[in-house]
Amino acid sequence: MTSTAIHPSSPASPPGEAPAVWTQGLGKRYGNFDALNDLTLEIARGEVFGLLGPNGAGKTTFLRTLLGYLRRTSGSAEVLGIDPEVDPVGVRRFVSYLPGDARLPRQLRGHAVLRFFADIRPDGDLENALAIADRLELDLRRHVGFMSTGMRQKLAIAAVIGTRSQVLILDEPTANLDPTIRSRVLELVLETKREGRTVIFSSHVLSEIEEVCDRVALLRQGRLALHQKLAELRARHRILATRMSTTPGAAASLPAVPPELAESISQVAFDGPELMIETVGDLAPVLGWLASLDLTKVRAETFGLRAVYDSVHHHEAVSV
Amino acid sequence: MIDRVLVRTYLVQSLLLWAACATTLFAFAWVRVWVSSLIDMGQFRTIVEQFRDFERFAPIGFDALFTHTGRIGMTFDEPIVILCTVVWAIARGSDVVSGELGRGTLEMLLAQPISRTKLLLSHAAVATAGLASIVLALWAGMAIGVARTEVTETVPPPSLRIPFTAFELPLTMAGPTQESFPMSSVVNPYDFAAGVFSLFALGFFVLGLSTLLSCLDRYRWRTIGLVLSIYIFQLVIYGLGKAADRLSWLQGWSFFNWYRPQKQIAEVAGGGWAAPWRWTGPDADSWFGPGVYPWLLIGGGLLFYLLGIIAFRRRDLPAPL
Numbered sequence: 001m002t003s004t005a006i007h008p009s010s011p012a013s014p015p016g017e018a019p020a021v022w023t024q025g026l027g028k029r030y031g032n033f034d035a036l037n038d039l040t041l042e043i044a045r046g047e048v049f050g051l052l053g054p055n056g057a058g059k060t061t062f063l064r065t066l067l068g069y070l071r072r073t074s075g076s077a078e079v080l081g082i083d084p085e086v087d088p089v090g091v092r093r094f095v096s097y098l099p100g101d102a103r104l105p106r107q108l109r110g111h112a113v114l115r116f117f118a119d120i121r122p123d124g125d126l127e128n129a130l131a132i133a134d135r136l137e138l139d140l141r142r143h144v145g146f147m148s149t150g151m152r153q154k155l156a157i158a159a160v161i162g163t164r165s166q167v168l169i170l171d172e173p174t175a176n177l178d179p180t181i182r183s184r185v186l187e188l189v190l191e192t193k194r195e196g197r198t199v200i201f202s203s204h205v206l207s208e209i210e211e212v213c214d215r216v217a218l219l220r221q222g223r224l225a226l227h228q229k230l231a232e233l234r235a236r237h238r239i240l241a242t243r244m245s246t247t248p249g250a251a252a253s254l255p256a257v258p259p260e261l262a263e264s265i266s267q268v269a270f271d272g273p274e275l276m277i278e279t280v281g282d283l284a285p286v287l288g289w290l291a292s293l294d295l296t297k298v299r300a301e302t303f304g305l306r307a308v309y310d311s312v313h314h315h316e317a318v319s320v
Numbered sequence: 321m322i323d324r325v326l327v328r329t330y331l332v333q334s335l336l337l338w339a340a341c342a343t344t345l346f347a348f349a350w351v352r353v354w355v356s357s358l359i360d361m362g363q364f365r366t367i368v369e370q371f372r373d374f375e376r377f378a379p380i381g382f383d384a385l386f387t388h389t390g391r392i393g394m395t396f397d398e399p400i401v402i403l404c405t406v407v408w409a410i411a412r413g414s415d416v417v418s419g420e421l422g423r424g425t426l427e428m429l430l431a432q433p434i435s436r437t438k439l440l441l442s443h444a445a446v447a448t449a450g451l452a453s454i455v456l457a458l459w460a461g462m463a464i465g466v467a468r469t470e471v472t473e474t475v476p477p478p479s480l481r482i483p484f485t486a487f488e489l490p491l492t493m494a495g496p497t498q499e500s501f502p503m504s505s506v507v508n509p510y511d512f513a514a515g516v517f518s519l520f521a522l523g524f525f526v527l528g529l530s531t532l533l534s535c536l537d538r539y540r541w542r543t544i545g546l547v548l549s550i551y552i553f554q555l556v557i558y559g560l561g562k563a564a565d566r567l568s569w570l571q572g573w574s575f576f577n578w579y580r581p582q583k584q585i586a587e588v589a590g591g592g593w594a595a596p597w598r599w600t601g602p603d604a605d606s607w608f609g610p611g612v613y614p615w616l617l618i619g620g621g622l623l624f625y626l627l628g629i630i631a632f633r634r635r636d637l638p639a640p641l
Contacts, residue, residue: 060639064637064639067430067431069427069430069636069637070636070637071634071636088435089433089434089435090433092430092431092432092433092434093433095431096431097428097431099427099428099431099640101424101427101640102427102428103423103424103425103427103428103640104425104428105329105333105425106423107332107333108332116325116329117428117432119325120323120325120326120432120433120434121432121433122433156428159428
């Protein structure tokens with residue numbers, strides 16, 4: 001699924017108000033392999049934008065293209081109105097990036113690493129980085145070479161989130177972290193959002209995306225398979241129930257969805273006695289109708305990202 | 321052009337290697353001057369004359385070696401001196417891109433607002449300054465060695481050569497006498513300035529080559545292997561060119577043909593301190609003066625750097641391994 005984005009440099013959207021990220025038909029090809037294909041996307045300033053997709057879907061390629069690490073083979077891309085291929089340094093002046101596998105100079109101590117990244121950036125803030133390191137319970141006296149994988153990840157997070165950059169790109173920031181520190185990192189992401197900064201959050205952990213993101217894009221085989229507002233997703237439910245009557249003609253006897261609920265019920269499916277109803281918006285009016293049906297073992301669950309992800313991942317149709 | 325923070329980081333990174341190379345060169349140069357003083361010039365001449373048939377393999381004619389300046393000048397072709405210089409050049413040059421890629425640190429480094437050109441130039445500034453300082457350490461070792469060493473030579477009794485014969489008639493019945501004098505009275509450390517520059521130029525050439533290959537590659541071990549392969553190949557064809565007259569044309573295809581520190585030092589004896597830096601030959605038969613050759617090496621190194629910058633700016637940055 002693709003959508004048309006307004007060009008950020010158009011009169012309606014001057015560079016000073018350009019979206020955090022804008023791409024149009026973005027593509028990256030390696031030989032015969034399309035790592036990215038016709039990706040059109042817009043990320044607004046100040047939002048937390050999730051990137052989801054299986055391994056090799058093109059998430060990291062997309063992020064690295066935005067930073068000017070890779071030269072695109074087709075399409076256009078702008079970050080805060082700056083083309084990363086024309087002015088990669090200009091882009092990186094406003095963007096901080098945490099790679100999926102962040103590696104730091106092994107010969108430096110933790111404190112020296114934070115000082116290096118604070119000094120080298122115009123928006124570097126050593127005090128903030130030190131405060132974040134403290135929140136992440138990181139011992140900065142150790143050499144990077146003697147740190148565990150999780151400690152190195154925490155150090156990289158402190159170095160990246162500690163800056164005052166307008167845009168943060170975090171590629172799997174919670175990898176290798178224990179549950180306590182994970183939740184602190186998610187808190188930091190939400191604090192960053194409250195400061196009005198933009199966060200692009202790539203992760204395989206669906207619950208984390210659901211917790212912090214405003215919108216999410218699902219990539220599959222280099223293409224944008226879906227993008228979804230999380231608020232809309234949270235308002236959707238799936239109701240599972242078993243019909244009391246399991247005679248062969250029971251399906252036909254199931255009452256039709258009342259017209260006043262047509263907006264609230266997006267899908268009704270049954271497999272033998274098992275019934276599945278997907279709802280959108282307020283659940284209360286639907287419950288009344290359900291009570292009139294001949295159902296038992298009724299349970300309602302939020303329509304989580306898992307269902308969307310599975311649908312996209314397994315090439316199933318999904319109604320959104 | 322260069323970034324202060326990066327320069328500081330590269331200095332810290334390279335400090336240990338620099339200290340090892342500089343100390344080795346300083347100490348070796350000093351010791352070598354002292355060892356040179358231990359061998360009597362007459363004995364040295366006798367030894368060297370035994371190998372007159374192999375003179376063409378030597379960097380300069382043997383006659384130029386029969387001075388203290390010439391003998392100390394041989395330091396510039398000592399394997400340990402070349403080794404330290406080349407180790408510095410290859411270690412630093414190969415690290416800049418493929419080394420950082422291999423360690424995975426380039427990803428976060430280039431996420432900062434630094435252009436690739438600035439990164440390369442910052443690295444080049446530290447590597448070149450380090451190279452200059454280690455060859456200066458060699459020179460300092462030579463200068464201190466010259467200042468602190470005393471030479472003892474055997475002076476034969478006065479004699480008279482009978483014309484048309486090879487017979488020497490002693491004028492006294494006294495035996496040879498031992499005469500001691502400071503090395504500094506016969507050797508001026510400034511005579512080696514051109515040799516030091518030549519060594520720097522060789523190092524800069526290899527540094528540029530290593531940097532170029534590092535900019536093209538993603539594995540440091542492969543970069544080092546490639547540089548060493550080229551180095552050895554060039555050395556072999558230079559040796560073959562020296563060994564056989566009919567293969568002498570091969571010398572022109574080796575960059576070692578441009579490394580002539582001993583010839584430059586020998587020029588000082590005949591033409592003064594300005595002689596090794598001349599760009600034109602002393603006569604119509606020789607187009608280039610000895611001063612051209614180090615600049616050819618430096619020009620080659622600069623060309624490699626330029627190509628490296630172009631390649632690095634254009635390439636996709638591969639994901640960390």
